[in-house]
Amino acid sequence: MQGIWTTEQVRAAETRLLARVPEGALMRRAAYGVAVRAAELLTLHTGGVQGRRVVLLVGAGNNGGDALWAGAFLRRRGVGVAAVLLNPTKAHPAGLAALRRTGGRLLEPSECAEWTGNADLVIDGIVGISGKGPLRPDAAALLDTVSAPVLAVDLPSGVEPDTGAVDGPVVTATSTVTFGAYKPVHVLNPQRCGDVALVDIGLTGELGEPALLRLDPADTASTWPVPTPSDNKYTQGVTGVAAGSAAYPGAAVLAAAAAVRGKAGMVRYAGPAADVVRSHWPEVVATGSVFDAGRVQAWVVGPGIGTGREGTEVLAYTLGQAVPVCADADAITIIAQQPDVLDARDPDTPLVLTPHDGEFERLTGAAPGHDRVAAVREAARRFNAVVLLKGHCTLVADPDGRVLVNKPRGAWLATAGSGDVLSGLIGALLASGSDPWLAAGVAADVHARSGELAARGVPVSASGVLAAIPQALREVRALVG
Ligand SMILES: NC(=O)C1=CN([C@@H]2O[C@H](COP(=O)(O)OP(=O)(O)OC[C@H]3O[C@@H](n4cnc5c(N)ncnc54)[C@H](OP(=O)(O)O)[C@@H]3O)[C@@H](O)[C@H]2O)[C@@H](O)CC1
Numbered sequence: 001m002q003g004i005w006t007t008e009q010v011r012a013a014e015t016r017l018l019a020r021v022p023e024g025a026l027m028r029r030a031a032y033g034v035a036v037r038a039a040e041l042l043t044l045h046t047g048g049v050q051g052r053r054v055v056l057l058v059g060a061g062n063n064g065g066d067a068l069w070a071g072a073f074l075r076r077r078g079v080g081v082a083a084v085l086l087n088p089t090k091a092h093p094a095g096l097a098a099l100r101r102t103g104g105r106l107l108e109p110s111e112c113a114e115w116t117g118n119a120d121l122v123i124d125g126i127v128g129i130s131g132k133g134p135l136r137p138d139a140a141a142l143l144d145t146v147s148a149p150v151l152a153v154d155l156p157s158g159v160e161p162d163t164g165a166v167d168g169p170v171v172t173a174t175s176t177v178t179f180g181a182y183k184p185v186h187v188l189n190p191q192r193c194g195d196v197a198l199v200d201i202g203l204t205g206e207l208g209e210p211a212l213l214r215l216d217p218a219d220t221a222s223t224w225p226v227p228t229p230s231d232n233k234y235t236q237g238v239t240g241v242a243a244g245s246a247a248y249p250g251a252a253v254l255a256a257a258a259a260v261r262g263k264a265g266m267v268r269y270a271g272p273a274a275d276v277v278r279s280h281w282p283e284v285v286a287t288g289s290v291f292d293a294g295r296v297q298a299w300v301v302g303p304g305i306g307t308g309r310e311g312t313e314v315l316a317y318t319l320g321q322a323v324p325v326c327a328d329a330d331a332i333t334i335i336a337q338q339p340d341v342l343d344a345r346d347p348d349t350p351l352v353l354t355p356h357d358g359e360f361e362r363l364t365g366a367a368p369g370h371d372r373v374a375a376v377r378e379a380a381r382r383f384n385a386v387v388l389l390k391g392h393c394t395l396v397a398d399p400d401g402r403v404l405v406n407k408p409r410g411a412w413l414a415t416a417g418s419g420d421v422l423s424g425l426i427g428a429l430l431a432s433g434s435d436p437w438l439a440a441g442v443a444a445d446v447h448a449r450s451g452e453l454a455a456r457g458v459p460v461s462a463s464g465v466l467a468a469i470p471q472a473l474r475e476v477r478a479l480v481g
């Protein structure tokens with residue numbers, strides 16, 4: 001898994017490291033990484049490095065210092081470098097001296113727009129991890145004149161470093177070079193960061209436990225259940241699906257089918273759509289009611305069950321069976337309206353809740369807001385449940401405070417029935433005994449990969465996502481050999 005650290009953690013780690021290294025060493029390591037990436041981008045976009053024009057946007061702090069040093073390194077490769085000092089009295093003195101020594105220009109205010117408009121590359125050193133709020137008007141106006149690729153130093157200026165939130169003008173970078181550790185902005189707002197390169201400045205040993213985690217393909221591959229030669233259909237864990245209604249059987253078919261596609265073994269369906277489910281997926285053992293469904297090792301409950309008395313009884317029954325439950329859709333609304341239904345649950349039995357923003361608001365009384373990580377972490381603690389908050393970057397919080405951030409794979413998955421497929425996959429993993437937090441995270445990863453494979457740039461249906469699950473699983477397994 002890849003770790004992500006908050007700006008507070010990074011600053012503390014930097015302070016410890018700074019005490020042991022010569023003054024300016026960390027900044028020069030960071031800036032060298034920026035210069036290397038800048039040269040790569042110049043080559044990519046203009047075919048060369050020497051004689052190209054780079055403009056540095058330099059703010060009041062060390063982020064601007066990095067940009068100035070990077071400019072000095074680029075000068076040594078024959079790049080024409082000019083700097084816009086947004087706050088001349090506070091520009092980093094050593095960085096400024098280095099740029100001057102190498103023949104870089106400092107632009108007069110009247111020259112800035114002409115230079116930014118004609119640059120081959122713009123380096124954003126306006127603000128880094130100490131940034132607060134959106135870009136100020138002078139920087140925002142300059143950025144409006146830029147048509148060249150933008151390389152962000154540490155993070156795209158104006159985006160909130162710890163939440164990725166945007167509240168006004170911000171930099172949209174082609175690439176970002178960050179130092180020592182990934183910060184939340186890189187995984188929570190990847191659209192603004194472009195591709196992100198991490199430069200090792202020696203912080204690793206100082207960082208401590210990461211605040212957030214992101215899955216590697218190896219995590220998904222190693223978590224996904226694979227039968228052993230001694231397994232039979234029961235030993236791999238039976239997934240129970242309580243979903244759909246006679247009027248709306250689609251949710252039942254999709255959730256049950258995803259459980260079938262996700263894992264070998266057995267799936268039981270229980271509910272009013274039994275005939276429809278059986279006719280589409282004859283391998284599913286279908287009955288009309290949860291009360292006579294037989295033993296399962298995990299329940300998926302909620303999609304399409306309605307929020308009335310029957311739905312509530314079904315939810316309460318599944319919660320009372322002392323097996324892990326993935327509660328989705330109508331089940332979440334029932335919990336929001338009748339929190340007492342959770343009394344049926346043994347608190348030691350895993351529960352996974354999978355709200356979208358609207359359901360999250362219903363459940364907790366407040367929308368996730370700009371700090372989605374804090375919101376989902378608090379909800380997981382409050383409900384003593386794994387909470388998977390759907391969105392561009394799906395978040396999965398465990399009651400113990402761990403939070404996973406999934407890589408976004410396009411917005412095509414926002415389609416009717418897509419959530420039913422996800423809950424079926426989560427149920428399949430819960431039935432196999434996986435850690436519920438990891439189960440939800442890797443299920444969301446495979447779901448997103450399936451959506452990406454099925455869509456390939458055009459709209460995709462939930463049935464399409466379902467059909468792509470085997471290919472997504474094959475690709476994940478192949479990635480790790
Ligand atoms: N520490 C280290 O060892 C290393 C650190 N490194 C680098 O240092 C960076 C952190 O540097 P930092 O702490 O000096 O602050 P930084 O982010 O440059 O901001 C400075 C000032 O900007 C201002 N400002 C705030 N918001 C603003 C806005 N929206 N729009 C415009 N301006 C805004 C505000 O000042 P004000 O104008 O309010 O007086 C604030 O004080 C880090 O990201 C990395 O790049 C690397 O070299 C590796 C080694």
Ligand SMILES: [K+]
Nearest residue numbers: 124127153155
């Ligand atoms: K920046």
